[in-house]
Amino acid sequence: xxxxxxxxxxxxxxxxxxxxxxxxxxxxxxxxxxxxxxxxxxxxxxxxxxxxxxxxxxxxxxxxxxxxxxxxxxxxxxxxxxxxxxxxxxxxxxxxxxxxxxxxxxxxxxxxxxxxxxxxxxxxxxxxxxxxxxxxxxxxxxxxxxxxxxxxxxxxxxxxxxxxxxxxxxxxxxxxxxxxxxxxxxxxxxxxxxxxxxxxxxxxxxxxxxxxxxxxxxxxxxxxxxxxxxxxxxxxxxxxxxxxxxxxxxxxxxxxxxxxxxxxxxxxxxxxxxxxxxxxxxxxxxxxxxxxxxxxxxxxxxxxxxxxxxxxxxxxxxxxxxxxxxxxxxxxxxxxxxxxxxxxxxxxxxxxxxxxxxxxxxxxxxxxxxxxxxxxxxxxxxxxxxxxxxxxxxxxxxxxxxxxxxxxxxxxxxxx
Amino acid sequence: xxxxxxxxxxxxxxxxxxxxxxxxxxxxxxxxxxxxxxxxxxxxxxxxxxxxxxxxxxxxxxxxxxxxxxxxxxxxxxxxxxxxxxxxxxxxxxxxxxxxxxxxxxxxxxxxxxxxxxxxxxxxxxxxxxxxxxxxxxxxxxxxxxxxxxxxxxxxxxxxxxxxxxxxxxxxxxxxxxxxxxxxxxxxxxxxxxxxxxxxxxxxxxxxxxxxxxxxxxxxxxxxxxxxxxxxxxxxxxxxxxxxxxxxxxxxxxxxxxxxxxxxxxxxxxxxxxxxxxxxxxxxxxxxxxxxxx
Numbered sequence: 001x002x003x004x005x006x007x008x009x010x011x012x013x014x015x016x017x018x019x020x021x022x023x024x025x026x027x028x029x030x031x032x033x034x035x036x037x038x039x040x041x042x043x044x045x046x047x048x049x050x051x052x053x054x055x056x057x058x059x060x061x062x063x064x065x066x067x068x069x070x071x072x073x074x075x076x077x078x079x080x081x082x083x084x085x086x087x088x089x090x091x092x093x094x095x096x097x098x099x100x101x102x103x104x105x106x107x108x109x110x111x112x113x114x115x116x117x118x119x120x121x122x123x124x125x126x127x128x129x130x131x132x133x134x135x136x137x138x139x140x141x142x143x144x145x146x147x148x149x150x151x152x153x154x155x156x157x158x159x160x161x162x163x164x165x166x167x168x169x170x171x172x173x174x175x176x177x178x179x180x181x182x183x184x185x186x187x188x189x190x191x192x193x194x195x196x197x198x199x200x201x202x203x204x205x206x207x208x209x210x211x212x213x214x215x216x217x218x219x220x221x222x223x224x225x226x227x228x229x230x231x232x233x234x235x236x237x238x239x240x241x242x243x244x245x246x247x248x249x250x251x252x253x254x255x256x257x258x259x260x261x262x263x264x265x266x267x268x269x270x271x272x273x274x275x276x277x278x279x280x281x282x283x284x285x286x287x288x289x290x291x292x293x294x295x296x297x298x299x300x301x302x303x304x305x306x307x308x309x310x311x312x313x314x315x316x317x318x319x320x321x322x323x324x325x326x327x328x329x330x331x332x333x334x335x336x337x338x339x340x341x342x343x344x345x346x347x348x349x350x351x352x353x354x355x356x357x358x359x360x361x362x363x364x365x366x367x368x369x370x371x372x373x374x375x376x377x378x379x380x381x382x383x384x385x386x387x388x389x390x391x392x393x394x395x396x397x398x399x400x401x402x403x404x405x406x407x408x409x410x411x412x413x414x415x416x
Numbered sequence: 417x418x419x420x421x422x423x424x425x426x427x428x429x430x431x432x433x434x435x436x437x438x439x440x441x442x443x444x445x446x447x448x449x450x451x452x453x454x455x456x457x458x459x460x461x462x463x464x465x466x467x468x469x470x471x472x473x474x475x476x477x478x479x480x481x482x483x484x485x486x487x488x489x490x491x492x493x494x495x496x497x498x499x500x501x502x503x504x505x506x507x508x509x510x511x512x513x514x515x516x517x518x519x520x521x522x523x524x525x526x527x528x529x530x531x532x533x534x535x536x537x538x539x540x541x542x543x544x545x546x547x548x549x550x551x552x553x554x555x556x557x558x559x560x561x562x563x564x565x566x567x568x569x570x571x572x573x574x575x576x577x578x579x580x581x582x583x584x585x586x587x588x589x590x591x592x593x594x595x596x597x598x599x600x601x602x603x604x605x606x607x608x609x610x611x612x613x614x615x616x617x618x619x620x621x622x623x624x625x626x627x628x629x630x631x632x633x634x635x636x637x638x639x640x641x642x643x644x645x646x647x648x649x650x651x652x653x654x655x656x657x658x659x660x661x662x663x664x665x666x667x668x669x670x671x672x673x674x675x676x677x678x679x680x681x682x683x684x685x686x687x688x689x690x691x692x693x694x695x696x697x698x699x700x701x702x703x704x705x706x707x708x709x710x
Contacts, residue, residue: 051632052632052633053531054530054531182677182678187678208677209677209678210671210677210678210680211677211678211679211680211681211682212681213680213681214667214680214681216426216430216626216627216664216667216668217626217627217628218426218430218557218626218668219423219426219427219667219668219671219680220671222422222423222426222671223671225422225550226419238533239531239533239628239630239633240628242533242534242535242628242629243626243627243628246535246541246625246626249541250541250544250551250554251550251551252551267532267533269532269533269534270533272534273532273533273534273535274533274535275535275537312530314532
């Protein structure tokens with residue numbers, strides 16, 4: 001009897017999942033279940049796949065979403081041809097890849113990009129050629145200061161500051177250490193946000209910028225130990241965090257300070273990777289909805305990845321961001337009355353405003369002006385055994401660099 | 417001194433792994449005349465295989481054996497089946513062939529394991545030597561130092577006291593004459609490749625634990641190892657060990673100098689270039705070039 005009950009419950013749960021998955025999958029684009037045909041609409045992405053860390057999660061999610069769109073009527077019947085180029089973390093390669101996509105492939109827009117080098121290399125090209133790039137993940141400063149470039153993440157500066165803000169305000173910390181790699185346009189910029197926050201709140205901040213090619217995390221952990229701060233934030237990709245956390249564990253630094261990590265650490269494999277020493281000791285900033293969130297878009301993201309993605313595609317914040325960028329571009333293209341070309345795509349994308357998703361803390365917009373940063377609110381989570389525990393509601397990043405963005409939003413019409 | 421000491425000790429322990437890797441490179445070069453660019457990739461493979469076995473919840477020691485065994489077997493296979501067919505090629509061609517081998521291993525490992533966050537934990541991580549109330553050095557790093565010392569002494573003994581070492585030295589001196597007096601070149605070369613694979617596997621486990629468990633990152637372990645071997649003129653094991661430790665210490669101490677700390681990874685190049693310049697100035701060349709006799 002008990003066995004039957006379990007089996008019945010399992011079947012009901014399975015059917016519910018299948019049904020909700022099918023429903024969610026139907027929401028891609030037109031959602032009519034008809035395979036798109038005809039002349040493809042070209043969209044491109046540039047990612048840093050080959051290099052110190054694989055930064056292609058965002059474009060892989062965008063690819064899955066576009067496949068779903070193509071299986072559901074495409075852009076009013078036309079399929080999307082999505083081309084992803086690897087910049088190998090090399091600005092020259094990034095420039096060549098963008099030129100190829102913009103001038104040879106003739107993309108109407110870029111979506112889902114994620115790179116350490118492409119913004120600096122290609123911002124001018126996108127402006128000159130009238131291409132809008134809705135990146136999944138912007139990494140260095142240039143990604144948030146391009147006229148035609150916008151991303152769905154908050155960026156490492158906001159996210160590292162978000163983690164710092166949470167641990168300082170929750171635990172009333174009186175000193176901080178910010179650690180970041182010395183990548184041009186990255187390390188100093190990332191820790192600069194924490195420094196300005198510290199200055200405004202009378203909290204001394206020690207910054208440790210290290211050589212990203214440095215093999216040993218212990219030398220960095222020793223500098224953190226020497227700083228004797230009450231809080232430590234690591235502004236870097238998760239792969240670089242692990243050796244530092246390992247070394248810090250060996251120095252038992254998890255007990256003497258509170259540790260904050262940006263959203264790059266919000267990955268399902270992190271609790272296992274960091275080991276049990278760090279469980280309950282790491283506070284992670286989330287730029288988007290928690291992965292186990294049950295909102296319709298988050299459910300749709302998971303369903304799309306399940307059906308159209310690869311099993312190996314990461315399910316992380318960057319994947320969520322890539323999915324959202326593909327959705328915005330799809331919605332913009334679907335709104336075009338008439339021919340879909342670069343000019344009409346650009347207009348449709350830059351005119352996007354008050355675009356809502358349960359995955360974001362606030363509505364998204366492209367906005368006017370020379371730079372764009374629509375996402376600047378996030379949540380905090382605690383890394384626990386087997387996952388993450390959400391600790392806070394959405395909160396605003398207190399970065400002085402956001403002054404122009406907040407002023408623009410206050411004028412109205414973009415988010416409300 | 418209190419500030420310097422931890423950086424010095426950490427530098428010595430990382431330098432020991434560079435030295436261990438350098439010893440593997442020198443032993444192979446002395447016996448077969450091949451500069452092995454695949455050394456780091458073999459180490460990376462060892463670390464990944466070890467992690468995989470432990471992740472499948474087998475005993476830790478099985479992971480270590482599997483990891484080191486994989487690197488050793490692959491290196492043996494290269495030495496047994498591929499290297500002999502390149503024996504009469506130019507030295508540069510043989511070195512480039514190992515680079516191709518490295519890229520293959522790295523590519524396959526990266527494809528299979530991807531870039532997910534993971535960590536190789538060794539039981540020696542939890543213990544360490546304390547100083548001034550703080551952990552100065554973990555037992556893993558002490559083990560790395562001991563392995564480097566043991567490998568150097570073991571290789572010196574092998575080269576000086578065993579018949580295999582004698583045959584290796586004979587090949588280093590003159591491969592053609594060695595063949596004429598009955599030294600089985602292929603056999604000795606294969607042994608050298610096997611030993612290099614063994615040392616690469618052990619170095620890989622340490623670096624996978626101490627640095628980062630990522631096949632691409634570990635593949636580039638070959639750079640400081642190569643720099644250490646250059647200090648030893650691809651010939652002297654003792655100088656190679658000193659070179660490796662010097663690189664590790666300078667790299668670590670650079671963290672104490674503001675402005676220089678973000679360029680620490682250039683240490684290997686700087687040390688190698690200075691060593692080569694100094695050797696040239698004093699008329700010291702690479703390990704005896706016997707390629708014209710092949």
